[in-house]
Every structure is written in C-alpha cells, then in structure tokens.
Amino acid sequence: MIVVLKPNVGEEKREQLMDWLKSMDLAVHVSEGAYQTVLGLIGDTSKVDMDLIASLDIVESVKRVSETFKCCNRKFHPEDTVVRVGDARIGGGHFCLIAGPCSVESEEQIVAVARAVKAAGADLLRGGAFKPRTSPYDFQGLHADGIRLLKLAREATGLPIVTEIMSASDLPLFEDVDVLQVGARNMQNFDLLKELGQTGKPILLKRGLANTLKELLMSAEYIMASGNENVILCERGIRTYSDYLRNTLDLSAVPMLHELSHLPVIVDPSHATGIARMVPPMALAATACGCDGLIIEVHNDPSHALCDGAQSLRPEEYAALVGRIRAVREAATC
C-alpha cells in the first residue's frame, strides 16, 4: 500500500502517522522526492482501513499496489536510484562500463587487463575469484587469493572491483570488495540474498537462467527488505531453444525493468552470447535501448583463458567498442 503525503507536511505529524502505521505491524518505507513524500507500507495491509488513512488531513492519496514487489517498485519511488561505487555512478543517467576477465588467473594477468580496460574507459574492474561451474571437475577459481589479486589491480589502477560471491560464509573475504555480484544460478538463493541485504554494499544481481522479470524484482526485494537499497539489476541472457547462441539475450527486459523499477539495469552481452564476435553488436543494441551500463569480458590472451575465453574480447577490441558505445548512447538519447 502506498500513501502519498501532501506537500509541506510537518515533521511531527508525519512521525505520528508513521508510529501509528508501525503499531499495526507494518514496515514503512519512506521515499522523499523533490516535491512529495511517499510512504510504502510493507506487511499484511489487509487489515488497514484505507478510507481512514485517506481521510487524514496530511494525506493526499492512498493506493493498494497489486505488485508484490515494493521496495524496488517505481510506483513507490518514482525517481531513478543512482548506485555509487567510488567515483563511479550507475543509473539515473549515469552510464557505467564494467570490464575484466572471466577468472582472475595471476597478478600479471589481472593487472595487465585492469590497466588496459581503464585506458579504454572502463569505470569498474570485474574478475571471478569464486566460479560457479556446472562440473565439479572444472577450475573453480583462486578464491581468497583471487580477491587478493583483484585488490592489487585496484591499487594499480584505482578501479573499484566487482566479483561474485557464492556463499554467505565467504562474506568476511569480501569485506573490502566494492561490488558483490550474485550469479544467475544463485538468483533465488534467498539466504544469500538476505545476508547481502545486511551488508549495505552495492549488489550486482544477475537474472537467473529462466527467471521472469517479476522473480528478478522479488529477489532484489529480498536484498532491499533487509535494508540495502544499492541493487543493480543485470540481464545476461535466458535459456530457450536457441541453436547457434548459448542463451537468448532478452533486451526488452531493459525498458520493461525501467518501467517497473527505479533500480539501474545493466547488460552482460558476453555470457548472453558466448561468442566474442557477437559481443559488439549486442553491446550496442543494449546501449540503444537504454541500459545503464555494460559488463563485458576482456582478456589479454583469450585463447589461453582458464574459462570462457571464447567470449572474451581483446583489450584493443574493447577499446574500439567503447568508442562506438559512446556514440550510440549519444544518438539514442538525443
């Protein structure tokens, strides 16, 4: 349920209303815009007397929301959320370029790639230290050592780092990581989401392989209901009967998620296609339909990458792509 307050309501009256709402076992989420304040009531609102609230002199209107997602709902919070990571900004008109290798392999590799993507214009460095692999016999990442190397690359370049967390029990290792990524396979690992909600850190939440937009938003809701509003949504391809591409990149998710939610939406064309030469056209397409950033795999030696080399761009290819992304973004938003 959404309660829109009249402009210029005094602090005291607002507090009284909120105390009363809380006394009915409701959580109240306050969203203050430039012109009006919106209260989002979370919990069992079936017992709440809408007419009574609407009749209060400080209330402009009351609406029931049929959507089950609330914290991330644009109806509650009409203005775009801007997630801040170091000097970078994501959302609300700020475009963010995230790049780096699938896996962290060595200090030499990660520092070299970090320098290259920074020179090309990237805002954040990505790199996997914990790798979710379908087979238990495949390379699973360098774990703590991988995170240590990411930090060295950050020191060397100033780029904030993004890396995937697979289990809440690893959280102490991620204390000094800038953005924590939840992978597609863990999108509905609700215990992990709840724990991440308590960190306050920016969370990059990837859409699951066959999850609907509503389910993605409900998973964001798990993080936000625990108090963390720094959620970045990521479309990375869904599973269909595709024959020549690994997954089907669902770009119409971008404008639809923007309509449903105030959270920033980025796109991962590397995992979606699985083929390096398909990454540039899909990165441009994602940009043209209004995404707030791109996460792209870049490796200095794709043919020897320990995982997913076939989908990685070389640094010089990435640099060329960044120029085209900027041009398309300008053309599309004019």
Next chain:
Amino acid sequence: MIVVLKPNVGEEKREQLMDWLKSMDLAVHVSEGAYQTVLGLIGDTSKVDMDLIASLDIVESVKRVSETFKCCNRKFHPEDTVVRVGDARIGGGHFCLIAGPCSVESEEQIVAVARAVKAAGADLLRGGAFKPRTSPYDFQGLHADGIRLLKLAREATGLPIVTEIMSASDLPLFEDVDVLQVGARNMQNFDLLKELGQTGKPILLKRGLANTLKELLMSAEYIMASGNENVILCERGIRTYSDYLRNTLDLSAVPMLHELSHLPVIVDPSHATGIARMVPPMALAATACGCDGLIIEVHNDPSHALCDGAQSLRPEEYAALVGRIRAVREAATC
C-alpha cells in the same frame, strides 16, 4: 558442396563442368562475385568424387558444407543479397523502413496512414488484408477488398505495399502486390513456401514462434530452391516464459543470421513486444545491432484499431522515432 572456380575461367569450360555436374543429378547454383565464381551443388553429393573435381584445372577449391541450407548460405554466396522493391533496396547496406497498420480497415484509414508514414520517411507500406487470428470468432481481415484499398494507398503515395498471404490458393489476388509476407504461424507451411518460390516476388519471411535460426533458414531454402532468391528474413519475437511482454525479441538473431546467410534481416518490434511504448527502444536496439530494416505498426487512431491497437504507434510518434533510428544507425556503423 561448394566449388570455387579460378578467376578468369572461360565460359565454355565452365559450361562443360556444369553439364557434367548436372548429369550426376545435381542442381548447380551459380554465384558470381566481383572476383570469383562459386558453384553450389545441391542434391545427393555423397557420390561425387571431391578429389576428381579438385584436380580439374579450372577449379581452385572444393569444400563439403555440413550445413543443410545451401542457397541462403553465406559460404556459397559471400556477398550480401540486396532485395529491390520499386525504388527501395533492402540489405547490403540499404536500410528499409516498413510501416502501416496491423489491418487495413477502410480507404480513409489506409490512405491517411500511408501519407503519414511516407512523410515520416517510410519506404514501404504494410497492412493486413488476410489476418491469421487465434480465434475463428475474431476479425479476419477485409481480404480482396483490403488488397484493393492497399493499392489505392500505393497510388496515392507511391509506396510499394507489403501484405500477408495465408494460402497459395489466394495467389491470384496478390499478383500486383509488391512484397508477400509469410506470417510466423506459416513459417513451416512448406506447400505455401514452395508456391511462393515460383512467383519470383520478394518474400518477407517471419520467424516462427518457437523456431530455431536453422529452421528459419531451411524455410528460406524452400523458397529459394524453387528459384526465388528475393527473401527477406524477419525476427519478430519468440515464445518463452516472459511475464510482462508478449514475446521475447531475440536480437542476437540479427548478427548471427548475417553471419550464416547473405539474406537481409529485418526486425518487427511491434509484434515482439505487443506494447507501443516498448517499440521505440527495441527499434533502436535492432538498428544498433545491424538489422537491414524495421517493420513497425502505425495507426492514425490506435484506440479504435480493429486489431493490435495496443502495439501501434501514432504517426507523430513514428516520425520522431525515425529520426532517432537514423541517428543510431549512423553512430553504430561508423
């Protein structure tokens, strides 16, 4: 099987080779590029002695093609096909804007929309006279009368016309239509495809609801094997478990089809999304990833359209979109 001839082979020697190949019950498809001639052998090539052909003095190389599609295969025919419709060109660097209402409803409506989309920059007019509807109780189109009205609109504006054919028995009615469209539900109506192969007319072939790219190309092959090379492929959204959109627009099909085939590829963002306000972002995305044209629904009075009004743009919205499409296309191809 593909036979690449040496440059400057004399006409006579070439004819001898072709006669010999045909004597083995093979059809021979000749593709002449600026620098080399490629012969595509169609039929049971298992008995053909590759080594013998490769040893001929006029032959540069011989390759077996594992793909089952041949006429539409880029390996055979490396240069882009350009389909010509009146003054319009589609493919090979020529971008084509097709627009118009879902259904032809009246002379007033179709002429008004035709004038409006022409003013906005459209190259072809679309409009349904035969409508495939899931329910037998829904409006099925004006049939012969619809085609008559389309021709009036063509007269009034000079725009060539595109309209759907559902049955080969209707072909006489389509004699004076410029481009014949095969709808998604008929993509594997092989008898219809064969008949269209014999018309020689440009065919706009829509991808079926759950068909793979290979199946789409095999359906193009049905048309082309009957002698008609004027095929335009169209991605229009596939069926998944999407919750907020009618279908899932599979834009990665665009660069992948371009890699596999020399045929032009256009995109229909109106049917893919089913929601007018999602059409502009998806049209821009399709443009950015390199499609050769867009087919978009435009209606002068969407709220009273007899079918699919919810996905139609108003003329002024379409005109604004065309400007952005042109800007994105320029930015993406630079």
Next chain:
Amino acid sequence: MIVVLKPNVGEEKREQLMDWLKSMDLAVHVSEGAYQTVLGLIGDTSKVDMDLIASLDIVESVKRVSETFKCCNRKFHPEDTVVRVGDARIGGGHFCLIAGPCSVESEEQIVAVARAVKAAGADLLRGGAFKPRTSPYDFQGLHADGIRLLKLAREATGLPIVTEIMSASDLPLFEDVDVLQVGARNMQNFDLLKELGQTGKPILLKRGLANTLKELLMSAEYIMASGNENVILCERGIRTYSDYLRNTLDLSAVPMLHELSHLPVIVDPSHATGIARMVPPMALAATACGCDGLIIEVHNDPSHALCDGAQSLRPEEYAALVGRIRAVREAATC
C-alpha cells in the same frame, strides 16, 4: 454465452427462442444431454441482454463464458465426444490404438506393417504420404501414390487409414481417407483448418511445437465452427531446452484437456521422444494418465526406414507393448 434450458421444454418454444437468437446474428450450437439441453451462442454476444433471456420461462440459467473456445468447451457439452472411424471408437471410454510407419514406402512395406499391427491389436493404420520436412532436400513422401498404397493396405487388413494433409488443394486425393491428420507445423494454418471443417471427416489435430493448450483448442474451434465435430486432439511433445530427447512430452496436457474439452485426446510418444526405446515407457505413462488412444510408429525394418527410423518400434516390440498398455489401462481405471 451458454443458455441452459429447463427439462421438458417443448419443441416449438425452443425453436422460437433459437430463431430470435439467430436474428441477432448469433450462431446457436445445440447440445442435447440425457437430462438437459444447452445452447451455445457464438458471435458477438455483447449486445445480448442476459437478464431478458434469463427471465424467459423455458430458460433455467444463462452464463457468460470467458473462455474464447466454445464448440469444444466442456461447459457447453459436458458429455465426452466419441469419434467413430469404421468400427473403431475414440473417446468416452473407448481406447484406440493407431500404428504404422512414418512414411509409406512401398506396397510390400505398408501391407506387411498393416498386417503386423493389426495382429498386435491396432485399430487404425497410420502412414505418411505427404511429409512435412524441415529441409527441401529431404524425402517428401510418395504423395498420391502413397495414398493409393495405404488403401491397398486397408483392403488387405480392414484397418481404416490415417494420413497427414498439408494443403487444402490436395483434398480431392483424401476423399476416401478415413482420418485426416493435421501436423504440428500446420496447427495454426487456419485456412486449412477451415476447409477441413467442411469435410465432416474425422480430423486428428496435433498440438504445435510451442503452442499452448488454449491455442490447440482454438484451432479445434476453427474446424468445429465450420460444422465438423469429429476432432481428435493429439499431444506429441513440445519444444523446450531438452538435451537428450527431441521434444518434451507434456502428459499433464491429457487430464487438463479432458477437463477443458469434451474432445478425445490421444498421445504420440514416437515423435515426442524420437528414440524407439523411450516409446514403451511413455506410452504406458500416457495410458495411465487417461489418454483415449496412442499413435505409435511401427516399421518392419527401422534401420532402413526413409524417415524417422530411429523412433520406430519393430512389430514384435509393438505387440509386446500393446499387452502392457492394456494391463496398465485396466489398472489405472479401476
């Protein structure tokens, strides 16, 4: 809209009501059960005054049906439809075994298979004369000659014959065929469905590769709205991301279709799995959940079949399976 009449309404009063309804441009479908008569009104019922009809002394109740399928809707026609083909019955407690080769290849082959499946207990003989093939270069069937051979097999065994029709223009060839099959790829070839509606012949309608149950019922509706009530629905596997099987057999469609419609529902485990050794378990499963029959591919020499040999049972395997099917059917319905 459904109008339930009171018991024992006189013929004359009923005719008056029907004439009045027809005067409003409605088609009226009459379903007479043992105890009550139900009128189904088809057409634009939005102008019909429900209260007025409900107030008539011969009317027991009036309901608006939100489902868009009407003729095939169980609400209209609560009793199971039984389709009759020669001596065979399908639906309403009658179980029907259809068997035969994917393609008719020669007189020797089809007569031998027909004799074998008859001996095993089959009620109908299937065999393809017109084959919808993804590739134009694959065997397309013997066409008229195939139908001629099927008739010879019918003469030799007395088994009625089932074969696929791909185009309404072939209808004259099918005049003496007992059951006309519409293949999955033509499920939404609405022009073909309308023409079949006018034949009055039993139609075996296969579910399309990615069609919903509602769409299948709407396609049945196209046939029935043209006056033909002899429709047999067939589940034959849908397209998913299956890795080891060709399609995903959707057996829950069987009880759900029975709930929604009065039409008989049969299952094709051969096309659904594409693997002969998977046919027996899936045939038994289909039987256990209540299907009204099974269509199974049987070939006397699967390794030399011209199409789909890998999914064909040998006659002795089929005979063994029939015994198990009968036992499971008895156990499941007790």
Next chain:
Amino acid sequence: MIVVLKPNVGEEKREQLMDWLKSMDLAVHVSEGAYQTVLGLIGDTSKVDMDLIASLDIVESVKRVSETFKCCNRKFHPEDTVVRVGDARIGGGHFCLIAGPCSVESEEQIVAVARAVKAAGADLLRGGAFKPRTSPYDFQGLHADGIRLLKLAREATGLPIVTEIMSASDLPLFEDVDVLQVGARNMQNFDLLKELGQTGKPILLKRGLANTLKELLMSAEYIMASGNENVILCERGIRTYSDYLRNTLDLSAVPMLHELSHLPVIVDPSHATGIARMVPPMALAATACGCDGLIIEVHNDPSHALCDGAQSLRPEEYAALVGRIRAVREAATC
C-alpha cells in the same frame, strides 16, 4: 576414463594399480559388481597413457568417457543404486512413497498428517521447515521449530523424515534428519552441494526449473565427488509457456535418467502441476514409466494450509491414490 578389470584379480595387484593411478593426481572410484570391477578415474586424464594401462595383465579394457559426469554414470556403475532410509529402500526395484504437507505448521497438524499417510502406506514423511519463497513477505517456515515438530511426528509414527535445507550454515539443525532435500532453486548452489557431499546422508536432489538432465546429473556429481553416494534424483516439472498448469512435468526424464545413471529417480506431481486434481493422473503416469517413488503433498486441511494448499490431497484422496499406484506399478512392470 573407465578401467574394467579382469575377473578374479588379486587384491594386491589391484592396490598397486590404484596407487599408481593416484600418483598421477587422479581420484579413483571403485565399483564392484557381481562379476567385474570397474575403476572410474576422475581428474585430468589427458596425460594418462591409455595404451599402457590397457596392456596391463589385470586390465580387460579401457575407455574414455565423453560424458562429464562420472560418479553417477551408469557406464561406471551398471547396477542400480539402492538408497536406504531406515527400513525404506529407494531404487533397484524398491518403490518409495513420500508424503506430507508443504509446510510444517503445528504439532497437531504434522502428527495428524503423518499418521494418515502412514496408514495409507507412505514410507517417508515430508514437511517443509525452511521454505524458499519468491517473496520475502511470504511465510518462510517454522525453521528449527519445524524440524523439532517433524521429529515428534517421526516418534509418533516411525516414519523417517525428509525436509529441505537451504543453507549449509543450517546443517547442525539437520543432524538428526533422515533425508535432506535440495530444492529446485538451489540445484546449482554448488557450495551447498559440496557440503552435503560430506554429510554422507541421503540427499533428495530436485531438478531446477529450467535445467537440463545433464546439469541435474552434474549437480549430483558435486555431491558424489565429495564422497556421498546416497543421491535421489527428483523430477518436479520444468518451466515452459504452459497456460493452465504451473509447470510442465517432464516424465520422459524418468527413463532417460535411468539410462544415463544408476541413481534412483522419483517424481513430484504436486509441485509440477500445482493443482490437486491433476496429481492422481500424473502420479499414475510417473509410476507407469518406471519412477522409483513419488513425493506427494498431503494436508489434513488444504483450504487452510499456509502454503500451496491448492496442490495438496486430503488424506483419504491420498489413500485411494496409493491403491491405484500399486496396481499400475504391478501392471507396468509385468
């Protein structure tokens, strides 16, 4: 890589071979059948000299396995695995009935349901204490208290208990639970799978919403590679474009999983369909195609269940179904 030993190889020679294989950093999985011993080599076998091993006098044959799953592969371990839980057996001809409510709600409820399903013939009691819910605002289960109540029901009836674990950090609470269930959303929560591999306890592994059979087997492999061979696979419906049912029950997975793996395969018709009246036909179908057991939701008061009441059978419905399941199983296996 698989090494098949000759019959009657002495213990000492076998140990020497295994030591040598382990010295090459390979794990060796020994499977002893009645007539022969099979060694499965797990790890990087690319450096292993196949010819050298094949030439040893105790070795009958050596094969490379292209499948990436090994421990659960039937090629390694041709005989069915039988999982034991108290007096119950699952697999290898032993059929197991698991039943109970979606959620544990109260002592009264769970003990009453346990008594009812035991009387009906169930072998194990299921009940959720930790519930994975799409929305953070839905009932999440009684947690530790739910497990306590399950144990009370076990005491009252003697039925072993099955309940879902969502996070490895909850493992201490599950110490005295008989079978740990991994839900569909956690099928690729690899950290959880690894931890469960170390418990040695029977694990009921549900197939994910859109996971292939190979991915399901690879997830079983995660558990087994950590040393736990007590894995029960469970098909529970996959996500498609289904319109009238929640998911699409993929019963062809049952015979295919049996072909690929020696692990027992059970079916959950309750979650697959989401509708109580669809549970009996699908339970019978699953039985007919050879599953090793059924997990079915039963609630003594479905209309007041805290979750998924719509898919729960009443105890008397379950008892009637068990009789039919037994009859179909007998008919199908004769």
